[in-house]
Amino acid sequence: MVKALRAFVAAAAAIMAMAAPQRALATFPDLMKRLPADTNAVFVFNFDAIMKSPLGLQMDWASKWSDAYENGPVPFPAGTSRAVVGAYFVPAIKDSNWKIAMMDMTQPIDLPVIARAEGGYPDRMWDKDAVVSPQGAFFIKVAPDVLAAMEPANRPYALKWIRESAQGAGPTSPFLQGLVIGMGARSQIAMGIDTNGMFSAPTVRRNMAIAPFASLGEKADLDMWSNLLASMQDIKINITITDKINAKLSVDFGMDMAVMATKGKPLFMEIMDRAGLSIPDVADWTASVDGKTFIAEGTLTPQSMRMLLQVIGMPSPSMTTTVEAESNDPKVIGPVSKRYFRTISDSIDQFRSKSGGNYQGAKTWLIREAQRIERLPILNVDPELVAWGGEIANRLRQVGANFAYDEQSNTAKVMNVQSAGSYDFSYNGGNGYWGSGNGFNTSGTWGRGTQQNLEWQRQRSQIYEQSKADSIKKAMDIFGNIGSTRDQMRAKMVEKYKMEF
Numbered sequence: 001m002v003k004a005l006r007a008f009v010a011a012a013a014a015i016m017a018m019a020a021p022q023r024a025l026a027t028f029p030d031l032m033k034r035l036p037a038d039t040n041a042v043f044v045f046n047f048d049a050i051m052k053s054p055l056g057l058q059m060d061w062a063s064k065w066s067d068a069y070e071n072g073p074v075p076f077p078a079g080t081s082r083a084v085v086g087a088y089f090v091p092a093i094k095d096s097n098w099k100i101a102m103m104d105m106t107q108p109i110d111l112p113v114i115a116r117a118e119g120g121y122p123d124r125m126w127d128k129d130a131v132v133s134p135q136g137a138f139f140i141k142v143a144p145d146v147l148a149a150m151e152p153a154n155r156p157y158a159l160k161w162i163r164e165s166a167q168g169a170g171p172t173s174p175f176l177q178g179l180v181i182g183m184g185a186r187s188q189i190a191m192g193i194d195t196n197g198m199f200s201a202p203t204v205r206r207n208m209a210i211a212p213f214a215s216l217g218e219k220a221d222l223d224m225w226s227n228l229l230a231s232m233q234d235i236k237i238n239i240t241i242t243d244k245i246n247a248k249l250s251v252d253f254g255m256d257m258a259v260m261a262t263k264g265k266p267l268f269m270e271i272m273d274r275a276g277l278s279i280p281d282v283a284d285w286t287a288s289v290d291g292k293t294f295i296a297e298g299t300l301t302p303q304s305m306r307m308l309l310q311v312i313g314m315p316s317p318s319m320t321t322t323v324e325a326e327s328n329d330p331k332v333i334g335p336v337s338k339r340y341f342r343t344i345s346d347s348i349d350q351f352r353s354k355s356g357g358n359y360q361g362a363k364t365w366l367i368r369e370a371q372r373i374e375r376l377p378i379l380n381v382d383p384e385l386v387a388w389g390g391e392i393a394n395r396l397r398q399v400g401a402n403f404a405y406d407e408q409s410n411t412a413k414v415m416n417v418q419s420a421g422s423y424d425f426s427y428n429g430g431n432g433y434w435g436s437g438n439g440f441n442t443s444g445t446w447g448r449g450t451q452q453n454l455e456w457q458r459q460r461s462q463i464y465e466q467s468k469a470d471s472i473k474k475a476m477d478i479f480g481n482i483g484s485t486r487d488q489m490r491a492k493m494v495e496k497y498k499m500e501f
Contacts, residue, residue: 026104026146028084032170032180034102034142035086036161039171041096041193043085043312044180045074049188053241059302075309075372077316079107084180085312086171089193098157101149101314102142109147114139114317117377125155126162135315135375149314175234189239189309201230211274215266224259231255237308245305247285248297261289265296276363276403277311279304303350310368315375327380334497337382341493341501344373344389347396348482363400370396382496388489395482399475 028044035042051062066078076083083103087096111131115122120133130140137151138158142165150158171177173194183190205226212218216225231254240246249268253260260267265287272278285298300308327333347369351362370393378386493501 026082026143028082028180028183029170031082031084031102031104031146032086032177033168034146034148034165035084035100035170036088036098036164037169037172038088039086039176040173040195040198041087041089042171042176042179042191043083043087043309044183044187044190045076045080045083045085046183046185046188047074047076047080047082049186050074050241053188054243055241055245055302058243074306075312075314075316076101076103079105081106085314087312091198098154099151099312099314100161101312103147103149105145105147109141109145111139111141118317126159128162130158131317133315133317137315139317147317149317151313151315179236187238188241189237191237191239193235194233195235196233199230199232201226204229213267213270215270216263228253228255228257228259239300239305245300245302246297247300247305247308249285249295251294253292253294255292257292257294258289260294261287264289264294268294268296276365276367276400278362279308307350307365310365310372313368313371330497333380333382334499336380337385337493337497338499338501340376340378340381340385340389341490343376344392345486345490347373348392348479348486351396351479363403366396367400370394370400382493385489385493388485391485392482395478399478402474 032042050056051065056062065074080103083101085099085101087099089096111122111129114120115131118131118133118135118139120131120139123130123132123138125138125140128140128142130138132153133139135151136153137149138153138155140148140150140158140162142148142162150161175194175196176192179190179192205222208216208220208222208226213220233252233254236250238248238250240248251268257264265282265285268287269278269282272282279300281298281300281304282296285296287294287296289295350369351366373389373393373396376389378389381389490501
């Protein structure tokens with residue numbers, strides 16, 4: 001009788017558990033509404049759909065995602081169901097003033113555990129509990145199941161944002177609102193930047209004159225191209241994962257851009273290359289024009305997708321529910337150190353092979369990868385290996401910094417070359433900016449298309465290409481040195497722990 005009663009109670013409990021309401025996932029619009037009003041860039045992720053995609057299952061992304069050392073598919077902590085990241089992008093610095101990630105979590109948000117794992121400390125911001133991370137970020141519990149990550153750790157701005165986010169208005173950009181609201185249950189990744197009014201034709205034209213785009217040809221109409229590029233309204237990338245990774249880029253302009261049908265793809269690749277955001281896979285994409293929209297689409301390798309998502313550059317909090325104890329046991333340190341070594345080794349190979357030697361085009365990824373290495377957990381990793389990892393991160397940063405410095409130096413050199421046709425810009429009604437074409441001395445003697453002007457352009461291009469070649473040589477020297485230190489470190493670790501690294 002007692003056994004029967006116990007069985008009945010157990011069965012009733014099981015039925016009640018099944019009947020109990022499940023936690024409702026935060027919708028993408030819900031997460032978006034917590035972002036600042038001046039957000040001009042948004043990144044949206046559906047992690048459940050990503051992990052359950054045919055490719056995700058084939059590559060066992062869920063398992064790799066849960067291991068902080070693995071080169072997982074997404075730069076967010078395991079246990080995130082959905083995420084919306086907002087940023088305020090500033091073209092002049094090719095980065096953002098701030099980034100805020102809103103993450104709906106499927107596991108408990110234990111801030112004390114996060115603080116211990118991060119080596120940070122707890123804080124209270126307005127009416128929210130938070131963790132201050134030595135990564136230069138805040139992790140804030142904004143709702144029972146919603147964790148926010150904010151970078152940089154600007155406390156006054158964080159307090160202002162938390163107070164304003166209670167109103168739930170979100171970004172004012174209709175484009176970004178539409179992008180987030182359009183994310184369905186099966187949608188996986190979407191990225192958008194509202195570029196409306198972000199660029200001016202005079203600035204674009206000046207930059208194009210300083211460093212001519214090879215993709216536009218020697219006699220490019222800079223007035224037309226500067227007007228076109230300055231009319232850019234928004235940029236959107238949708239990523240759909242089936243048994244492969246399909247990507248589609250859409251760029252909307254405010255004026256006719258039929259010329260982009262032939263010039264769009266090579267120009268886009270050259271712009272990405274100069275920004276340090278080059279992705280080799282784009283070379284195999286197809287390009288087309290639909291009205292005032294430029295479209296490029298194709299596939300990405302998992303490595304290229306991870307590189308693309310690194311543009312977010314968000315710190316990822318450790319969400320482990322238990323904090324491992326420090327150990328001096330070689331049987332513990334060896335395997336952990338092996339994972340640490342292999343993760344950094346994969347980063348090195350990523351730029352030695354998959355970038356095709358285009359270190360300048362990958363300078364943004366180099367800096368992002370240096371950040372990722374610096375954020376790897378180091379508990380129970382061999383101290384000598386940790387020091388080596390820090391040195392590798394420093395050298396990756398050095399390559400990126402060298403290119404940034406060389407670009408500034410190159411600009412100064414180019415500016416010393418006689419101006420390639422100085423144009424005064426005026427505003428022509430609703431047609432945008434246009435150049436008067438009066439030439440350098442305003443008399444028309446050195447106008448666009450003259451032999452003298454073409455010679456100036458050739459000199460500028462020569463300076464630019466020579467500077468690029470010099471920078472690449474420096475990068476190759478640094479990577480050659482990295483390769484030799486890796487071989488030495490690997491030999492040391494194999495000898496020390498008697499296991500293959």
